[in-house]
Amino acid sequence: MAKINIITLGCSKNLVDSENIATQINKQNIEFTFDEFNFDADTVIINTCGFINDAKEESVNTILEFAEAKIKGKIKNLYVMGCLSERYKDELKKDIEEVDQFFGVNDLQEIVEQLKIDYKKELLGERVISTPKHYAYLKISEGCDRTCAFCAIPMIRGKHVSVPLELLLNQAKNLAQKGVKELILIAQDLTYYGLDIYKKQKLAELIEKLSEVKGIEIIRLHYAYPANFPDDILKIIKKKKNVAKYLDIPFQHISNKVLAKMKRRHDKELTLKLIKKIRIEVPDIAIRTTLLVGHPGETKKDFEELKEFVKEMRFDRLGVFTYSEEENTFGGNNYKDIISKETKQARADEIMEIQQQISLEINKSKIGKEFKIIIDKETKKHFVGRTEFDSPDVDNEVLINKNIKLQIGEIYCVKITSAEEFDLYGEII
Numbered sequence: 288m289a290k291i292n293i294i295t296l297g298c299s300k301n302l303v304d305s306e307n308i309a310t311q312i313n314k315q316n317i318e319f320t321f322d323e324f325n326f327d328a329d330t331v332i333i334n335t336c337g338f339i340n341d342a343k344e345e346s347v348n349t350i351l352e353f354a355e356a357k358i359k360g361k362i363k364n365l366y367v368m369g370c371l372s373e374r375y376k377d378e379l380k381k382d383i384e385e386v387d388q389f390f391g392v393n394d395l396q397e398i399v400e401q402l403k404i405d406y407k408k409e410l411l412g413e414r415v416i417s418t419p420k421h422y423a424y425l426k427i428s429e430g431c432d433r434t435c436a437f438c439a440i441p442m443i444r445g446k447h448v449s450v451p452l453e454l455l456l457n458q459a460k461n462l463a464q465k466g467v468k469e470l471i472l473i474a475q476d477l478t479y480y481g482l483d484i485y486k487k488q489k490l491a492e493l494i495e496k497l498s499e500v501k502g503i504e505i506i507r508l509h510y511a512y513p514a515n516f517p518d519d520i521l522k523i524i525k526k527k528k529n530v531a532k533y534l535d536i537p538f539q540h541i542s543n544k545v546l547a548k549m550k551r552r553h554d555k556e557l558t559l560k561l562i563k564k565i566r567i568e569v570p571d572i573a574i575r576t577t578l579l580v581g582h583p584g585e586t587k588k589d590f591e592e593l594k595e596f597v598k599e600m601r602f603d604r605l606g607v608f609t610y611s612e613e614e615n616t617f618g619g620n621n622y623k624d625i626i627s628k629e630t631k632q633a634r635a636d637e638i639m640e641i642q643q644q645i646s647l648e649i650n651k652s653k654i655g656k657e658f659k660i661i662i663d664k665e666t667k668k669h670f671v672g673r674t675e676f677d678s679p680d681v682d683n684e685v686l687i688n689k690n691i692k693l694q695i696g697e698i699y700c701v702k703i704t705s706a707e708e709f710d711l712y713g714e715i716i
């Protein structure tokens with residue numbers, strides 16, 4: 288029996304694409320794995336990321352490692368798909384001859400056919416998941432209609448295309464029947480959902496309908512663009528018990544000058560008003576944001592303004608990227624990337640130091656309180672879970688002593704006993 292290994296690099300949107308391929312393979316009873324360390328499969332598919340320099344480098348290095356394995360005869364076929372492949376297909380073809388075929392981001396059918404598998408369109412509502420079986424990502428749309436100066440995504444993934452609501456509901460029902468309790472909604476921009484196919488924003492309606500799917504106990508929202516934010520989702524987050532009080536909104540910056548250079552459609556005033564509104568409507572919500580430092584035009588003064596913003600807003604979760612000049616983006620074509628790599632990194636580190644302290648203070652305030660925790664995994668010493676305020680892989684974990692046997696995927700009531708910057712410790716009550 289042929290063995291196929293699918294390796295996913297980059298974001299959760301790529302992960303869903305890999306899972307869709309696995310679903311087609313699975314229907315043919317062909318053995319497959321999702322294992323970046325498995326060099327023994329007959330066929331390896333690498334799903335690459337092409338977003339920024341670091342991600343591109345990681346993707347190229349992974350392809351080279353498996354090209355080497357092919358030269359040594361450990362694997363027979365090597366295929367590369369995803370964002371890097373979409374963006375640099377011609378260059379990669381020339382440089383890495385060991386790869387049998389490169390595919391773009393929308394070539395699911397072609398990849399499946401290359402594997403000599405009958406492509407079944409009707410499987411689009413189903414999904415084999417690579418995450419622990421109690422949570423899954425639900426990609427509600429593809430592409431992006433925004434024009435942020437630094438971002439290569441619209442060039443790679445194309446314009447925004449929403450997945451029809453009925454199809455998403457079917458997917459959610461299928462996933463719930465297989466034991467998924469937590470649905471993590473992802474898209475380049477969740478707030479745009481519906482505008483293309485229904486001519487109006489339909490995120491609130493989608494969340495409400497998903498919240499009624501039997502078996503779904505947590506719905507989590509990632510990546511909401513701040514401008515034209517659909518206020519109606521706040522009422523649903525507040526009202527529905529199974530919608531996590533959690534929102535991921537990448538603000539990128541706060542200086543009006545930098546935001547304008549980034550070609551974002553929000554300014555400082557809108558940003559502050561939005562954060563205030565969210566916190567008034569849903570008082571105990573956890574807000575996660577992402578910032579971008581070292582963008583062309585960011586002066587020391589702009590950076591100081593950003594630091595003040597981080598200190599004042601006290602986000603529950605925060606991540607920082609450093610600017611990476613990307614060819615053919617508006618920024619790449621029109622701006623000079625003059626801030627040094629060292630300065631960009633120093634700025635990112637400074638922001639993370641501030642956030643570390645904020646996170647520690649927020650976490651310490653949870654000591655003695657009780658939370659519902661979903662258990663993701665167990666290590667030698669602990670069961671590892673998350674509160675509704677934490678997303679897998681990117682946020683805090685709650686570590687629980689193994690004196691009582693817990694079930695992975697079950698939800699327990701846990702009292703927090705101690706806290707670190709990015710982790711909590713608790714005991715079952």
Ligand code: SF4
Binds near residue numbers: 435438
């Ligand atoms: S909204 Fe996000 S994905 Fe879309 S262009 Fe801006 S940064 Fe890129």
